[in-house]
Amino acid sequence: MIKKGLTSLAIFFLYLLSLLPFWFLYLIADFLYLILFYIAGYRRAVVQENLRNSFPEKTEDERKIIEKKYFHYLADLFVETIKAISMTEKQVKRRMYLLNEEVVQHYFEQNRSIVAVVGHYGNWEWGALRTSFLTNHRRIIIYKPLHDKASDELYKKVRSKFGVTLVTMKATLRKMVEYRNELSISVFASDQTPVREEAHFFTPFLNQPTAVFLGIEKIATLFNSVVIFADIRRVKRGYYQCTFVPLIEEPKQTAEYQITEAHVQYLEKVIREEPPYWLWSHRRWKFKPE
Incomplete structure (x- = not known):
């Protein structure tokens, strides 16, 4: 019962979050990017390995630029997926x-x-x-x-x-x-x-x-x-x-x-x-x- 209640509460929270305007959600995404990239380091080793194997012809600096852009995009994708809950x-x-x-x-x-x-x-x-x-x-x-x-x-x-x-x-x-x-x-x-x-x-x-x-x-x-x-x-x-x-x-x-x-x-x-x-x-x- 507790697990079911927590799940329902989380879904309700996501729905409320999806009602926020896009500009506010993208402010959240900017903050989320900092957490994913600099603080949590979310799967950065996986991303770096995938980029290194996929683009051996690129320099390390070029791959780092792609990596940073990717995490910006990933943060945006996260809030956009939430926004889909209530999109018209x-x-x-x-x-x-x-x-x-x-x-x-x-x-x-x-x-x-x-x-x-x-x-x-x-x-x-x-x-x-x-x-x-x-x-x-x-x-x-x-x-x-x-x-x-x-x-x-x-x-x-x-x-x-x-x-x-x-x-x-x-x-x-x-x-x-x-x-x-x-x-x-x-x-x-x-x-x-x-x-x-x-x-x-x-x-x-x-x-x-x-x-x-x-x-x-x-x-x-x-x-x-x-x-x-x-x-x-x-x-x-x-x-x-x-x-x-x-x-x-x-x-x-x-x-x-x-x-x-x-x-x-x-x-x-x-x-x-x-x-x-x-x-x-x-x-x-x-x-x-x-």
Whole structure:
């Protein structure tokens, strides 16, 4: 009972915090950056190792600049994720601008469903919210449940509040078969880390052999869904824009691993162009191929 009460209190506090104006939340983010970077040193060793392995061609000073910018962004991302709890449709559309949503409509007019690939880059949580207003066809977000049940429930509630369908990674195939007679856009993360037992395919990514899930390729091929990349870029503090980039139009005509390598390589291109806005504190390279 105590644990449940504390959880409810924490969620209520986060909701109240989300009601604060953006300018005040970014003041909190500035303070949070100081704590994360200078006081707590939150995963700085992980970030430094990831940057060193990913960009051996850069100088130590260049990597330090990326590291500092990353922690500024991470603090902003933290308060922006909280703000998502109470964001309105108008706020979502204004702060996550779609440059070419007609690409999605074009494939729907051809009676084609879509697999949209994103990375943990920019603000993918706001991107998930923006998907809610993209079309009247079914919108599906594939997600990996959090270990903490209370946090997972909160994330599910926020992500689905405007009408998207949430599907866990393990239930993806079953649900996609269930929805196979409907036009849909399904959003998958390109850079989730599989557990060792499921790491069946490695491909070069940021200068390192990297384990990649093959689910995107399998689903796209099975249902012949067009594969596009949702390229989310940070325009300025609190504002993002998304460009839909077609990667594969005829999945059934591709070679094995072609789809997987296409979306992994595109994400690397995005990261190399603006490195600070990827999730560098994530332990992406937990293990190497044998």
